[in-house]
Amino acid sequence: MLDLPQVPAALKREWLELETRRHFLGRGSKALGWAGLATILGRSAPHLLASTAALPDQRPHFAPKAKRCIYLFMAGAPSQFETWDYKPKLAAMFDKDLPESVRGGQVLTGMTASQARLPVAPSFYKFAQMGKAGHWVSELFPHTGKVADDLCVIKSLHTEAINHEPAILSMTTGNMFPGKPSLGAWLAYGLGAINEELPTFVVMTSKMPVRTNVQALSNRLWSSGFLPPEYAAVSLRAGNEPVLYLQDPKGVNRDVRRAMIDGVNDLNRQLFERVGDPEINTRIAQYEMAFRMQTSVPDLTDFSDEPASTWELYGEKAKEPGTYAYNCLMARRLAERGVRFTQVFLRTWDQHTVLPERIKVMAGESDQPTAGLLTDLKRRGMLDDTLVIWGGEFGRTVYSQGTLRPDNYGRDHHPRCFSMWMAGAGTKPGISYGETDDFSYNIVKDPVHIRDFHATVLHQFGIDHNRLSVKFQGLDAKLTGVLPSRVIPELLA
């Protein structure tokens, strides 16, 4: 960072980030040094480089199947072996060395690279075929097993990233470097709101059931990147006040609040006329959104209108704000009210050690509310146009990290293959797509890159992923990037 005297570093950075060409031109030549600086620092306001085009044409390219999406993000990367990729042949290979031919010289993480052996660890948990479609389902997911016929399971996802942060970023933004718009931001930008009283893109992080191997989650994962900032997610907090400072202080009524916002907006509009910075309009829009949320949010978070069957479906934990179960129910309530994209994060799936014990806790946390959500959406006629996604950021290794006993082992990160599922909104129910080898180490049939997955999700929203782009740094930037990607028709009904 360059040294500017007398200004605290944090402030300097913030100011530089807000600096735009419009401000600069408005102030005349004295600003030259600043603009140069902003460019040198690179991280300066993207609008310096991005087009500031008005609202995009928010009509889908073709008639959509999905109106909304609930993305259940299992951060930390659930092992495919104990969840969706059944590998019966491993049972006979307990503690045998992973054949070098399978590994094919792959570079391992620092966590297992120095291990003397790479001994095979079969799943401690049993599998059974469930539903008419006969999905192999782990005994850890008895509830999800009951809705197996609604699931479109993909066993051949793959990614480049081998560590959590870049891998989660790849899943959420299509790119392992921060600064790109999240999937939800692209959808909000490309399609606009269904309900203008609520944010288009909402994120909820769930209370952690385990306190080991915690992954940090930050708003990089739900940022609007180089899209206008209003398309970033609003993150709902656990507890009585899901959005901070939404309640008016004592003595301030609705009219006073309205008058105050009108006054501030007026000042902001004057500034906009002078410098023309679109960021100012975003600010105005956010004041308005906050004002509207003062009335829309209390109704949203008041669960007293839920029938008794809700608690049977999601479990009693759904009454406790901030739990994954609560967030699943909240996701349904948001979807009902027209929120386009809701991303629920459930962390601590990162079982490098003591996997059997810990994954059981995690599956227990996730299973019933997830299945409950699917059942609930289905009975309310919402699964027809709500896309539900369940999955993490990469897979895990067939060999054990550290100790290996039949009932105690760990698994390291594995980007070459992992499993996820989708349901609803025109995805093909009751199918399994893609195959891995006997060690779930390499994909042997129908690979699905994250880009293909993203292209397919956008497709269900009526969007051609090649055509949803904005000019940024000389590129037609899009969610799926520049490498080849395609919609996977086999996943669609």
Place this chain on the structure above:
Amino acid sequence: MRRIAIFLFLAALPLRAAPATFATRVAPALEKHCAVCHGAEKQKAKLRLDSYAAIVAGADSGPVLKAGDPKESELHRRITLPPHDDDFMPSDGKPPLSALDVKVIERWIAAGAPESAEFDAPAAPVVRVAEPAAPDYLPRLDQARKLATTLGVRLVPRSRVTTDGLVLRTASAPRQCDDALLAKLAPVADLIVEAELSRTRVTDAGLRAVATWSNLQRLDLARTGVTSAGVAALAPLAKLESINLTGTKVDERGVSALKANPRLTRIWTFGTPVASSP
């Protein structure tokens, strides 16, 4: 929940053999997938694939066709390798030929790679032009938007295909939408293909207006005050495919009345008197 399933049997088209020629079936596929690199502008491997004569002439290294024998033809080998093979054509991750195109080329070579004579090949799939969902909205979009804005609802195009119709949206202020409002949408009634009316104040009276929206395909009435009597009025909606009655008072009588709608395959009745009977 309860679904009434009406099974529409769509005739699966068998792969009929039909007469084909180089000009109608082979040349267009090569033109589309290969000519960028093997055409007028670029001649990779000194091979052009944009005319019959050029294909027969072959590449720098020799012929790419052995008439009558696909397996011995370099051209056929290149398009049937696994896509990740270095020799696979088209190279560089360009969109590959469809399985059907590959089959047609195989039959053509097997038939002796004729220049103009007909050969047998799987028929091209009949492209069914989708029936337009509604009249073109473009000339009336401004009118529709203005009307919606005055009424406090939204009418948004379902897609850029201008015959895909409009979606009636009320989620921003459902309580502002009532029976009287629906009646006022008459000027654009034929454009509405989807109506999101959940949580609105719509009752049976409003459904009389909805019954005139002749192109309506999807109707969401969840948590409204409609009853069986109102729902029975929807019989004229010949294109209605799904209706959501969650949390309404509609009972068995309403659901049986809906049997009159020929295309209606999905009815949701969770939280209604119907729901108790499975």
